[in-house]
Amino acid sequence: MGSSHSALNFGAGPAKLPRSVLVEVQNEFLSYKDSGMSLIEMSHRSKEYDAINNSAQQLIRELLNVPSNYKIIFMQGGGLGCFSAICMNLMGRTGEADYLVTGTWSHIAAKEAAKYGKVNMVFPRPENRSIPDPSTWKLSENASFVYYCDNETVDGVEFHFVPETNGVPLVADMSSNIMTKKVDVSKYGIIFAGAQKNIGPSGTVVVIVREDLLGNAMKTCPTVFDFAHISKNNSVHHTPTTFAVYVMEKVLQWIKTSGGVDKMAENSHQKSTLLYDAINNSNNFYVCPIEESCGVG
Amino acid sequence: MGSSHSALNFGAGPAKLPRSVLVEVQNEFLSYKDSGMSLIEMSHRSKEYDAINNSAQQLIRELLNVPSNYKIIFMQGGGLGCFSAICMNLMGRTGEADYLVTGTWSHIAAKEAAKYGKVNMVFPRPENRSIPDPSTWKLSENASFVYYCDNETVDGVEFHFVPETNGVPLVADMSSNIMTKKVDVSKYGIIFAGAQKNIGPSGTVVVIVREDLLGNAMKTCPTVFDFAHISKNNSVHHTPTTFAVYVMEKVLQWIKTSGGVDKMAENSHQKSTLLYDAINNSNNFYVCPIEESCGVG
Numbered sequence: 001m002g003s004s005h006s007a008l009n010f011g012a013g014p015a016k017l018p019r020s021v022l023v024e025v026q027n028e029f030l031s032y033k034d035s036g037m038s039l040i041e042m043s044h045r046s047k048e049y050d051a052i053n054n055s056a057q058q059l060i061r062e063l064l065n066v067p068s069n070y071k072i073i074f075m076q077g078g079g080l081g082c083f084s085a086i087c088m089n090l091m092g093r094t095g096e097a098d099y100l101v102t103g104t105w106s107h108i109a110a111k112e113a114a115k116y117g118k119v120n121m122v123f124p125r126p127e128n129r130s131i132p133d134p135s136t137w138k139l140s141e142n143a144s145f146v147y148y149c150d151n152e153t154v155d156g157v158e159f160h161f162v163p164e165t166n167g168v169p170l171v172a173d174m175s176s177n178i179m180t181k182k183v184d185v186s187k188y189g190i191i192f193a194g195a196q197k198n199i200g201p202s203g204t205v206v207v208i209v210r211e212d213l214l215g216n217a218m219k220t221c222p223t224v225f226d227f228a229h230i231s232k233n234n235s236v237h238h239t240p241t242t243f244a245v246y247v248m249e250k251v252l253q254w255i256k257t258s259g260g261v262d263k264m265a266e267n268s269h270q271k272s273t274l275l276y277d278a279i280n281n282s283n284n285f286y287v288c289p290i291e292e293s294c295g296v297g
Numbered sequence: 298m299g300s301s302h303s304a305l306n307f308g309a310g311p312a313k314l315p316r317s318v319l320v321e322v323q324n325e326f327l328s329y330k331d332s333g334m335s336l337i338e339m340s341h342r343s344k345e346y347d348a349i350n351n352s353a354q355q356l357i358r359e360l361l362n363v364p365s366n367y368k369i370i371f372m373q374g375g376g377l378g379c380f381s382a383i384c385m386n387l388m389g390r391t392g393e394a395d396y397l398v399t400g401t402w403s404h405i406a407a408k409e410a411a412k413y414g415k416v417n418m419v420f421p422r423p424e425n426r427s428i429p430d431p432s433t434w435k436l437s438e439n440a441s442f443v444y445y446c447d448n449e450t451v452d453g454v455e456f457h458f459v460p461e462t463n464g465v466p467l468v469a470d471m472s473s474n475i476m477t478k479k480v481d482v483s484k485y486g487i488i489f490a491g492a493q494k495n496i497g498p499s500g501t502v503v504v505i506v507r508e509d510l511l512g513n514a515m516k517t518c519p520t521v522f523d524f525a526h527i528s529k530n531n532s533v534h535h536t537p538t539t540f541a542v543y544v545m546e547k548v549l550q551w552i553k554t555s556g557g558v559d560k561m562a563e564n565s566h567q568k569s570t571l572l573y574d575a576i577n578n579s580n581n582f583y584v585c586p587i588e589e590s591c592g593v594g
Binding site for chain 1: 333412516537
């Protein structure tokens with residue numbers, strides 16, 4: 001991904017991007033497709049941006065094999081904005097939701113959710129970095145959705161299975177592991193990801209949402225967070241962060257030509273094995289606080 | 298601003314940016330300040346972004362002569378997101394607000410506000426493109442704020458005076474005329490502007506807010522829209538659109554070195570005079586639907 005002149009960046013987000021993508025963006029920065037305009041000067045209603053917007057959606061659909069009854073939308077507000085948006089779109093259905101808290105981000109999401117309804121904790125937050133055995137989970141009968149963070153960026157806890165919710169829509173924050181493994185999207189109500197960790201710069205959030213969940217937004221849901229409204233308007237109902245979607249489209253294209261999600265999964269496994277092996281072979285100089293079953297992917 | 302090779306772009310937003318800013322961004326795109334990283338790969342908590350973030354705030358303060366009892370924050374969600382955020386931050390104080398509807402954007406803002414409380418129309422929406430005489434306005438006694446759009450981008454109606462609200466906080470959408478004229482900020486409760494029309498690419502909104510108005514957010518206000526929370530965390534409480542703030546900082550610097558707001562006001566007047574003169578001298582081939590008092594700035 002890098003060249004000998006580029007620094008290594010282990011930050012979770014904004015994170016490192018493929019060198020070839022950066023070079024491409026740089027080369028066409030002053031005049032996008034010979035238009036004489038920078039992409040960042042172009043209208044979000046231009047044919048150029050329309051093509052980018054549609055291509056980015058199509059690439060996500062292709063790379064993650066997203067079924068046709070799911071919409072792919074781009075919104076602003078980051079993962080944290082999406083924590084609120086999820087609730088304002090879905091929680092009104094029953095007034096409550098189940099949360100699986102396994103680290104910092106799901107904890108913050110649950111705290112945000114409490115603004116909008118009753119939050120059921122499916123299990124007490126684990127004291128060690130682990131996922132309690134599903135046989136001990138207390139799922140509610142009346143939950144409008146079950147929420148979890150598929151990979152806790154700060155804490156390192158990753159799910160290697162899809163939580164069973166007995167038909168209740170499952171909502172997953174995949175900000176820090178989207179495109180690093182195959183996902184059976186049909187098992188989810190919503191998958192969302194802030195772009196800046198794995199697939200682009202900051203400024204846009206990808207939301208993959210099952211069609212039948214659209215149209216239930218609370219009255220107080222800001223229009224910019226109303227998934228049905230965004231979807232109906234192909235994510236250009238108001239000015240999106242065009243630059244972020246543009247770079248993301250290039251990263252998705254890079255993933256595709258680099259071998260798709262299968263290859264990314266291989267890379268990711270190789271990378272984390274390197275790290276975990278170094279820790280494990282350090283004679284306890286380094287210690288890994290994460291339970292093995294939810295560590296290395 | 299342009300070169301002979303660059304196209305003219307009359308779009309309102311995303312809009313044309315100074316050529317020198319684009320060239321600078323291009324030059325340092327692969328390695329920001331010799332870091333070996335692109336700015337878009339850098340953490341929003343890095344010393345590099347911290348400097349950009351603070352400088353952008355300082356430049357706005359300087360260029361608009363913003364008094365010390367006002368905070369300057371950057372948020373996501375665009376102008377439309379800010380329509381909701383304004384209400385969720387201020388409207389809870391009395392449950393109602395006054396709206397001056399003079400065109401498309403203030404109309405949309407008033408519609409959004411109705412989700413959060415009682416909206417009083419200060420005057421019926423004018424049938425022609427004009428601002429009703431202030432002596433005819435019906436301001437409410439109990440409004441938590443008075444809202445207006447200082448320049449209606451779609452309709453062309455611009456205020457050349459500051460509405461008198463008898464002490465009720467005045468909220469202004471200045472997305473399409475910020476930095477094109479001197480403003481007495483002390484007369485406002487809040488001034489906000491989506492960056493993409495006048496001062497940068499899309500992806501960030503500038504909010505200038507009087508300190509005493511902070512801390513009144515509704516319980517259901519998303520954290521990403523809570524002005525007090527954003528301000529307390531210097532606009533990096535979660536990942537901002539770093540690229541948009543970065544380019545905006547350069548545009549603000551360009552405004553400063555180009556002669557500041559005074560010079561921008563002169564340029565803007567020259568530009569609109571050219572346009573209005575062409576219309577007026579066209580023997581009615583072109584017709585201007587905007588009443589003269591709220592037209593050419």
